[in-house]
Amino acid sequence: MLRPTVFAATLLAAAAASASPGHKPGHGHDERAYGExxxxxxxxRIVQVTMREADGRMTFVPDRIAVRRGEQIRFVLRNRGALDHELVVATLEENLAHAKEMEKFPEMEHDDPNARRLAPGRSGEILWRFTRAGEFDFSCLIPGHREAGMFGTITVK
Known part of the structure; x- marks a missing residue:
């Protein structure tokens, strides 16, 4: 499988830029704008998310998730569709930039703690702690999927 390093470098730079003041990348934790x-x-807390296609749309159910700042979430993912799908947690800006990279490298698979790609009928998990308040995105970045409706919002208060 193709695993481009260009996007990984972009994410690391974005994570470093958004990290807390005084944080130096590579010194003990992997905090990003939306958590760690x-x-x-x-x-x-377990949050079950189903991925599927229905009526010409691709969806996550649920597509809105409320989280308390500091809360740790175990996303239990199930792909009930007929196609591969993925869930990537990030800022909206990061996911939109990543989607453009995915257009260039559609077979890219993620090996990141904030992302999971699943074949039809498969399940998986993402364990994430939301350390900052705000609105964050989760999307399927396989080309065409986000455009077909496969995205959602995580609100951290």
């Missing part, structure tokens, strides 16, 4: 990878030793 979860800790499997800590409790997490």
């Amino acid at each position: 990878p979860g800790d499997p030793r800590r409790p997490a």
Whole structure:
């Protein structure tokens, strides 16, 4: 599989730019504007998300998720569609930029703690802790999928 490093470098730069003041990349944690990878030793609220196609649209159910700042979420993902789908948690700006990269490299697969790609009938998880308040995006960035309606919003208060 093709795993371009260009986008990984872009994400690292964005993460460094959005990290807390005084944070130096590569020094102990992977915090981004929308949070950090979860800790499997800590409790997490389970949020089930179904990926599917229906009536000419591609969707996540639910497509709106409310989270408390500091809360750890275990996204339990199920692909109930007939196509591969993925869920990528990021800022809207990061996901839109990433979608453009995916157009150039449609077979790109993610090896990131904030993303999971699933074949039809498969399930998977993302464990994420939301450390900052705001509105964040989750999208399927396989070319054409976001445009077909496969995106949602995470509101952290």
